[in-house]
Amino acid sequence: MKILPTTCPACNEQLKVKSLICENCSTEIQGSYDLPPLGQLSIDDQLFLLDFIKVSGSLKDMAGLLKLSYPTIRNRLDEIIEHIKITESSRQNKREKNK
Amino acid sequence: MSEIALNSTTTFQNRLTQWLFNPFMFVAGLPALSAGLAIILISGFFCWLGNTHFDGVIDCHIGLATQWWIFPAEGLINWILLAIPLFFFGLIISKSSFRLIDVFGTQALARGPYLITAVVMLPSANLKVGNFIFAKLTQTTPVVAVNLADIFIFAVAMLLGILMAVWMVVLMYRAYSISCNVKGPKAIVTFIIALIGTEIISKFAVVWLLSNMR
Structure with a gap:
């Protein structure tokens, strides 16, 4: 799976979305x-936030999952x-x- | 060596380094408190065997024989007296909310290196050479003669003692940094203030304990 880049590889600035495409039409x-x-x-x-949501936002469960304190x-x-x-x-x- | 094997070796080394110098990434709270208290009490037992006193947060001296419970009490005093100001400094400078048990637990575990110090101070050669040096410095007659083996044991114990003290201070800072989520100059300055202040207060507290309770 390709990873969506979020920052510019040249200057490290935040990237923007320039075009969106419908794969159907x-x-x-x-x-x-x-x-x-x-x-x-x-x-x-x-990925950290995804795991955090999966454990219902429990810091304790997250610590157990990642084996960190x-x-x-x-x-x-x-x-x-x-x-x-x-x-x-x-x-x-x-x-x-x-404005 | 294949790339995968090399990576796993590097990962193992990184993890080992983190366990040695920043174990609080992996352990804090109640497990750290339990392990730390066990370390303080076991250190107290070895200190009692070798008449080693932790008479200050980072101090270590040998010689005075006293009641068994004074030795673990010194460790507990040193631990609590440092954890209290660090907790309050954390409340002042940290932007995060943090738990009391993490501050006290990690600070207790940070005293781990002094378990090794308590063990390396066990040989009687340390006390012999210590007394010999003291007698020479004060220009009194040496009580006992020392041989080369005694000096070697003493030198190794001193070297290890210094290394353990440095390691313990590093662990104490890491414990403070992780448990209170503080870093940078503010964290370093408040840690140094707490360490120096506690060193002075703990010195008085242990001297009071030794003079009034034994």
């Missing part, structure tokens, strides 16, 4: 769309939350600038 939509907040995370973070899991989750907050606030700043 080949309709193609072009534009400039932001990736959804979770889609902007690294693959590792996305409770604070290690909680710290990782805090880092992801911080990343999402920064992404959201920078997106909001851009919107306000564009």
Whole structure:
């Protein structure tokens, strides 16, 4: 399976979606769309969140699943939350600038 | 060596390094507290056998024979007195919520290297050479003569003692960093303040314990 890149390999900036295509009728939509907040995370973070949802958001169960300690899991989750907050606030700043 | 074999060796080395210098990635909370308390109590037993005193958070001295329970009590005092300020510093500088049991559990486990120190201080040669050096420095007559084997054992014990002290301080910082989710200059500065402050307070506490309880 191909992995969707989220950041530019040349300058490390966040990538945008330029085109979307319907595989059924080949309709193609072009534009400039932001990736959804979770889609902007690294693959590792996305897989981490996927596992986290699968264990019903239990940090203890997650620690058992990944064989890591409770604070290690909680710290990782805090880092992801911080990343999402920064992404959201920078997106909001851009919107306000564009207005 | 194939690439897969090389990768598995590297992974094993990384995991070993993490277990040695950052075991709190894998263990915290109640398991760390149980293991840490066991380590402190077993260290206390070896200290009693060798008359080794942990009379300060990172201090280690040999010589004074006293009641058996003083030795594990010293370890418990050192552990609690450091965990308390680190917990409060964590409350002040951490942006995360964290558990008391993680701070106390990981700090207890961080005292693991001093179990090795308690064992390497067991040979009587350490006390003999210690007394000999003290007598020389104070220009009094040496009580006992020392031979080359005694000096060798003493040198190895001192070297291991220093290594264990460094290892323990590294573990204490890692424990603080992971359990309170703090890193960077703020974490380092608060850790140093807590360590120095606790070193002074624990010194007084152990001296009080030795002078009033034995």
